[in-house]
Amino acid sequence: MSSTNSPARVRFAPSPTGYLHIGGMRSALFNWLWARHTGGTFVLRLEDTDRNRLVEGAAEQIYASHRDLGITPDEGPEQGGQFGPYVQSERLDIYREHAEKLLESGAMYRCWCSPERLTKLREDAQKRGVAFKYDRHCLVPANRRPESEPHVLRFHIPDRPETVAWSDAVRARLEFRTEDLDDFVAMKADGYPTYQFANVVDDHLMQISHVLRADEWIPSTPKHILLYQAFGWEPPIFGHLPAVQGPTGGKKLSKRDGAQSVHEYLDEGYLPEALRSFLASLGWNDGTTQEVYTTDQLVDRFTLDRIQKSPARFDKDRLTWVNGVMLRQMPLQSLLEAAESFWPPVAAEYPTEYKTAVLGLVHERIKFLAEIPELTEFFFADPKPDPAPLTKQLDVTVAQSALERVIQALPSDWTEPALEHAIRPLAEKLDLKTGQLFGLLRIALTGRTAAPGLFETMAVLGHDVTLRRLNTALQTLR
RNA sequence: GGCCCCAUCGUCUAGAGGUCUAGGACAGCGGGUUUUCAGUCCGUCAACCGGGGUUCGAAUCCCCGUGGGGUCACCA
DSSP, X not given: OGGGOOOOEEEEOOOSSSOOBHHHHHHHHHHHHHHHHTTOEEEEOBOXXXXXXXXXXXXXXXXXXXXXXXXXXXXXXXXXXXXXXXXXXXXHHHHHHHHHHHHHHTSEEEEOOOHHHHHHHHHXXXXXXXXXXXXXXXXXXXXXXXXXXXOEEXXXXXXXXXXXXXXXTTTEEEEEEGGGOOOOEEEOTTSOBOHHHHHHHHHHHXXXXXXXXXXXXXXXXXXXXXXXXXHTOOOOEEEEEOOEEOTTOSSBOOTTTTOOBHHHHHHTTOOHHHHHHHHHTSSBOOSSSOOOOOHHHHHHHOXXXXXXSXXXXXXXXXXXXXXXXXXXXXXXXXXXXXXXXXXXGGGTTSOHHHHHHHHHHHTTTOSSGGGHHXXXXXXXXXXXXXXXXXXXXXXXXXXXXXXXXXXXXXXXXXXXXXXXXXXXXXXXXTTOOHHHHHHHHHHHHHSOSSOSOHHHHHHHHOHHHHHHHHHHHHHHTO
């Protein structure tokens, strides 16, 4: 299948009303994957026709999210392209011009109805238990008003009852009856188009071949198709993606219930590659038992027919696992680069070689980069002296003599094997269990009960620091 | 409420009539490795929403329920 697809032109069209949450990013990723898989083009278009909901800086955040996730658009507001502009508020003339055509052909009509009247209509519909449909009041010649008065442009749903159907790339045939459709507003009174209208005009003008969008758009797709027909245009292929639900399920993922921006994950040290693999698995799989994918594999195997129909829940535990797998597979050098902005402040003065050695010890245990300070802090700063944990397992005198013996036994050959050779036998001589002695030393050296292996830790810490910390521990017991 | 979509372990999913006493993975639990934690290895718990059909045979097809979700804006 992969080689038989012609290059697709796909788009992701968010509106700048806030940051992009994970569900939105998943849609963007699917579009990007399909473009890459077919050797096509990924277009980013900003749908900013609602002036009331614009959020300062949101557009920039959206651009950044794509960049940082590694799915930079081929065409868009930032990169331009031959089908621009890619911001809808800069295309007002285009919409007006096209609206004019449909006005002339009779596919659209002017409507002067007040918000109050519409609200009343809506309430009536609710009372009667039916879906709201505009009553076409302004279609009656007697109700027409001067064109100079504020009005909107409505699309005239065909009077003849018919079925509007399309073959969805994700869920086979979908159909609606025109009787159930409302004469929706295409151009608002402020001169801006609605999504329904701008979307169709732009997708056609930008030669979009596949519209892959969230399935909440299914109910408005017949309106879009009717619009294409009114223009005499060929509709694109529609593919409606299953929703991404929050961790607790139920409602669709929204920004209030734990949904987060890509940046929050990036900031926690989730790798873009891990995010891509995990996000792809939310509603798509290749049918094998493979669980983690490189992006090349994703691009190679991504096909529309393997997109899931049912909603997927966002499971952070699984993301964390994927991230851990990728972190562990990463060469130490790459990990060092990825970790750059995650070091604790105290690490600032230390040389790269030292940090590399430290990273080598936590490489196996790290799940996301933000854990680095917690995992490595004691490599850079002495633990706070505290007698309590030192004597939790052993009484003071035993702990003291153990520390003294270890200090005396420290080898001159400061290597992991030499250290182990010198210290391990001490446990038996002191009549202690290995775990008791090692536990004591671990606390003395790191201030923690959980840390990397004792001897590798000592090897990295170096002779002087090790000796100092052991002495400090001894002092606190006196 | 009208219209629409969806329905396999807690979660992500495999499954396109027989190979399903339903497979993999995450999480959970138990154990091995081991100086702790993590990792790793092994094991374990756990699902076809219900009812009717169709068929020799249904998780897979059809219908009806039920449940969940979406949508009914001069928001996208």
